[in-house]
Amino acid sequence: MNPVIRSLGEFVRGAGFALVLLVVLLAVNLMLNPARFHPAAWGTLIGLAAPLIGAAVASAPVILAGRGGIDISVGPLMGFVNAIVIQALFLQAGISSPLVLVPAALLIGAVVGAANGFMATVLRIQPIVATLGTYLILAGVTLTILPAPVGPAPAWLKAMAGPYSILPLGAIFLLWWLVRRTPYYDQLMAVGSDDRAAYTAGVPVTKVRFIAYVMTGVLAGIAGLMLTALIGSADPNIGPTYTLIAIAAVSLGGVSLAGGKGGLVGAAIGAIAIFLLQSLLTAFNVSTYVLQVAYGAILVAAVVLTALQDRHALRGVSR
Amino acid sequence: MNALRSWLATTNGRIAAAFLVALLLHLIGTTLIPGYSSPFAIRAILVLAALLAVASVGQTLTVIIGGIDLSIPFVIGFANVVAAQLYGQGWNFVLVCTLVGLLAIVIGGLNGLISRGLNIHPLIVTLGVGMIVQGLVLLWTKGFPSGSAPPAVSAFVSIGGSVGPLPVPWLVPSVAVMTALIVLVLARTPYGRRLYALGSNPGAAPLALIDPLKMWVVTYAASAFFAAVAGVLLLGFTGSAYGDVGQPYLFQTIAAVVVGGAALVGGRGSYLGTIAGVLVLTEINTLLIGLGFKPAAVQAALGLIIVVLVSLYGRERHVSQTI
Amino acid sequence: MAEAASLQARDVSLKPGRAAIAETIRAGEIVGLAGLDGHGQETFLKAMAGLETPASGKIMLGVEGNGRPITSLAKAASTGIAYLPRDRRSTGIFPTQSILDNFAISTVGRDMRFGLISKAERRKRYETYREKLSIVAPHPNAPITALSGGNQQKVLLARALALEPKFLLLNDPTRGVDVATRHVLYDVFRGLAADGMALVILSSEIEEILVLCHRVLVFREHEVAARFSGEGMTTDAVIAGMFGRAA
Numbered sequence: 077m078n079p080v081i082r083s084l085g086e087f088v089r090g091a092g093f094a095l096v097l098l099v100v101l102l103a104v105n106l107m108l109n110p111a112r113f114h115p116a117a118w119g120t121l122i123g124l125a126a127p128l129i130g131a132a133v134a135s136a137p138v139i140l141a142g143r144g145g146i147d148i149s150v151g152p153l154m155g156f157v158n159a160i161v162i163q164a165l166f167l168q169a170g171i172s173s174p175l176v177l178v179p180a181a182l183l184i185g186a187v188v189g190a191a192n193g194f195m196a197t198v199l200r201i202q203p204i205v206a207t208l209g210t211y212l213i214l215a216g217v218t219l220t221i222l223p224a225p226v227g228p229a230p231a232w233l234k235a236m237a238g239p240y241s242i243l244p245l246g247a248i249f250l251l252w253w254l255v256r257r258t259p260y261y262d263q264l265m266a267v268g269s270d271d272r273a274a275y276t277a278g279v280p281v282t283k284v285r286f287i288a289y290v291m292t293g294v295l296a297g298i299a300g301l302m303l304t305a306l307i308g309s310a311d312p313n314i315g316p317t318y319t320l321i322a323i324a325a326v327s328l329g330g331v332s333l334a335g336g337k338g339g340l341v342g343a344a345i346g347a348i349a350i351f352l353l354q355s356l357l358t359a360f361n362v363s364t365y366v367l368q369v370a371y372g373a374i375l376v377a378a379v380v381l382t383a384l385q386d387r388h389a390l391r392g393v394s395r
Numbered sequence: 396m397n398a399l400r401s402w403l404a405t406t407n408g409r410i411a412a413a414f415l416v417a418l419l420l421h422l423i424g425t426t427l428i429p430g431y432s433s434p435f436a437i438r439a440i441l442v443l444a445a446l447l448a449v450a451s452v453g454q455t456l457t458v459i460i461g462g463i464d465l466s467i468p469f470v471i472g473f474a475n476v477v478a479a480q481l482y483g484q485g486w487n488f489v490l491v492c493t494l495v496g497l498l499a500i501v502i503g504g505l506n507g508l509i510s511r512g513l514n515i516h517p518l519i520v521t522l523g524v525g526m527i528v529q530g531l532v533l534l535w536t537k538g539f540p541s542g543s544a545p546p547a548v549s550a551f552v553s554i555g556g557s558v559g560p561l562p563v564p565w566l567v568p569s570v571a572v573m574t575a576l577i578v579l580v581l582a583r584t585p586y587g588r589r590l591y592a593l594g595s596n597p598g599a600a601p602l603a604l605i606d607p608l609k610m611w612v613v614t615y616a617a618s619a620f621f622a623a624v625a626g627v628l629l630l631g632f633t634g635s636a637y638g639d640v641g642q643p644y645l646f647q648t649i650a651a652v653v654v655g656g657a658a659l660v661g662g663r664g665s666y667l668g669t670i671a672g673v674l675v676l677t678e679i680n681t682l683l684i685g686l687g688f689k690p691a692a693v694q695a696a697l698g699l700i701i702v703v704l705v706s707l708y709g710r711e712r713h714v715s716q717t718i
Numbered sequence: 719m720a721e722a723a724s725l726q727a728r729d730v731s732l733k734p735g736r737a738a739i740a741e742t743i744r745a746g747e748i749v750g751l752a753g754l755d756g757h758g759q760e761t762f763l764k765a766m767a768g769l770e771t772p773a774s775g776k777i778m779l780g781v782e783g784n785g786r787p788i789t790s791l792a793k794a795a796s797t798g799i800a801y802l803p804r805d806r807r808s809t810g811i812f813p814t815q816s817i818l819d820n821f822a823i824s825t826v827g828r829d830m831r832f833g834l835i836s837k838a839e840r841r842k843r844y845e846t847y848r849e850k851l852s853i854v855a856p857h858p859n860a861p862i863t864a865l866s867g868g869n870q871q872k873v874l875l876a877r878a879l880a881l882e883p884k885f886l887l888l889n890d891p892t893r894g895v896d897v898a899t900r901h902v903l904y905d906v907f908r909g910l911a912a913d914g915m916a917l918v919i920l921s922s923e924i925e926e927i928l929v930l931c932h933r934v935l936v937f938r939e940h941e942v943a944a945r946f947s948g949e950g951m952t953t954d955a956v957i958a959g960m961f962g963r964a965a
Contacts, residue, residue, distance in 0.1 A: 200711040202659045209702035216695025333516035365533035372526030383513035583834040585826040595812040603823045662814035
């Protein structure tokens with residue numbers, strides 16, 4: 077079979093339900109709420125969805141790396157970047173140039189990611205515990221330097237909220253596209269699916285996992301900037317709320333929590349599906365409570381259906 | 396040094412170390428803060444620790460089996476609100492507790508059934524189920540739960556309560572008895588031995604005549620049941636219903652289990668260790684608040700201390716040593 | 719006394735379209751299963767343990783013409799069949815648990831006194847098998863991983879024997895076991911058969927089958943290609959059967 081078609085097929089199978097869900101939700105949204113989903117408004121919509129997409133995409137690399145790899149500090153890291161960029165750099169130090177703020181956000185992300193990676197791969201603390209520590213530290217520090225929301229954000233950053241939010245998203249996927257063309261990608265997937273076999277085959281397992289954590293950190297830094305653009309201010313309470321929903325989006329998008337299966341595009345599709353669900357339910361003017369039930373129900377239904385489908389596929393192969 | 400290290404590698408070593416850390420923290424508190432060891436302060440620490448201990452039962456069990464339960468805070472909130480609401484509507488409180496307990500068992504059983512039956516990571520399943528449960532409760536109460544706890548429950552957990560001559564509320568000795576029972580169940584019943592075996596090697600368990608699905612359903616049902624108990628106790632502690640009352644327990648239960656020496660890969664850990672972890676966490680919290688730290692700073696310090704403690708004695712093996 | 723129960727494969731086909739296997743395992747005999755890897759002998763052994771459902775046919779336990787079907791491992795265990803898995807590491811031991819725990823796990827309900835597991839009872843049971851199998855181990859509360867491969871295998875064998883089976887199914891029991899331990903195991907197997915237990919041994923080593931078994935089934939392409947017993951059981955004959963050549 078043509079390799080392109082085959083990899084497309086694999087992709088559809090992996091992210092299948094999220095993709096179907098996405099199309100259905102998009103159609104329903106378009107029907108019920110044509111004004112909000114008018115092509116002219118798509119820019120705004122992308123801006124609204126960008127932080128969640130960023131958070132989901134950021135959560136993916138460490139999960140792909142396997143053996144319980146997970147980073148629950150992604151949300152608080154976004155909040156921390158948000159607080160540092162606005163409160164410390166823009167309002168207190170008076171720096172507004174993107175040439176400083178963007179590298180600063182990426183650097184913070186990389187440093188936190190490296191710290192997580194050091195704990196999870198060199199000290200070998202279980203990832204969920206290590207990043208739980210980081211979660212608490214970052215959320216606590218953020219609240220300390222920024223007890224209450226402040227604003228505003230630099231004009232250029234606020235301008236990134238609408239259609240231009242496609243730029244950072246585009247940058248992320250360009251980066252991932254490049255990563256997929258390096259041997260590192262194969263090593264990451266090998267480590268994720270079977271680290272013992274990968275180690276025996278000479279893959280530097282520790283290094284590969286460490287880099288995954290740094291990648292997650294950098295991506296979370298970008299997601300933090302997108303969050304800042306969207307809210308146009310600094311708010312210590314918003315970041316942490318992204319953690320669990322991002323992991324849900326990743327899982328919805330066909331990335332296996334066991335590692336080695338899925339990719340960033342699937343994670344993004346999962347995030348968009350969740351975003352569309354949010355818009356649909358808010359369009360119906362339902363309470364946030366229904367939203368909450370729907371979140372949970374869709375999440376459980378999606379993983380259950382994916383599992384049933386996998387089981388079916390497996391049976392087809394073995395017979 | 397090496398002897399110390401190898402001692403710390405044993406389960407008993409880890410538990411003892413965690414208890415020592417708790418004691419050390421208490422001594423530091425006593426030297427630094429006047430009144431830290433006053434009867435009232437100790438009673439408060441014991442009550443807070445006992446509540447966390449009840450909430451952490453389920454996390455301990457699910458971690459030993461090789462899973463995790465993120466639905467605990469949601470089930471705590473569910474039990475808290477539903478119990479208050481129904482009691483407020485004039486229901487008999489025993490009936491209320493029975494109903495809440497049964498519902499919790501169903502919720503937990505569902506967690507176990509989906510996770511094991513379909514081989515989906517329990518992180519996602521318990522999160523999804525937890526969100527559904529919380530949403531349903533919010534819908535039912537329209538976000539404004541009402542009702543209160545019966546005086547008996549409030550007295551049971553009240554910091555000022557006493558048991559005969561003992562200056563602690565009934566909660567504390569009850570949790571001590573519960574601890575003894577759980578330790579006994581884990582060490583000396585077929586369920587307990589199978590729990591460890593299944594967590595230790597899921598591939599070998601069915602061949603050793605262990606039914607994994609049954610074990611997961613029972614364990615997650617038990618986890619939700621204890622979360623519901625914690626929810627009702629918290630209702631007595633705070634006096635009124637609050638849907639998010641369980642949220643702090645999401646990370647605290649995981650932290651307590653891990654500080655107590657359990658490995659999140661399964662097959663290791665003990666409830667006594669969790670109790671040690673619970674004491675460490677409660678001491679840290681009390682100490683930092685006593686030193687005048689703001690809640691945000693306390694949270695940050697807690698994160699730092701968890702990481703330091705676990706890096707001292709909770710490290711995993713290198714991949715080369717697992718081949 | 720009634721005729722002793724036997725383990726019967728009735729028209730068992732391991733794959734659709736393959737010739738059916740009819741076989742009866744009787745008390746006191748040691749039957750070997752040979753064949754190149756993946757030619758059906760493992761499926762056959764697992765089917766007898768209730769772990770796999772054959773494409774067609776039934777596994778029955780009982781007297782001829784009247785028996786209970788074996789459809790699951792639990793059913794097999796309750797009717798007197800024990801199975802020793804092949805891969806010690808992935809499907810045998812519980813690495814975080816003690817020697818005693820590893821020994822007792824399949825029969826954990828048997829040591830109950832007043833609703834709790836009696837440690838003394840469990841220890842007593844373990845000691846009988848420790849002597850019988852000459853397990854060389856430090857304190858029984860030591861982790862199973864402290865033992866050598868051979869002794870781990872003996873503990874797993876003790877676990878299976880603790881079920882007090884009438885039929886013992888062994889999946890390559892001496893794989894990765896040192897020579898001295900092998901001979902201990904051979905003696906144990908012969909002793910068990912002499913006491914009336916039926917043993918089915920899958921082995922990847924022909925020599926082992928020849929020294930140990932009363933008869934052998936040679937598998938090829940999911941069928942029994944040849945059967946040998948007594949004088950006819952030679953290395954050449956078994957190898958010829960494995961490769962599908964006439965001896």
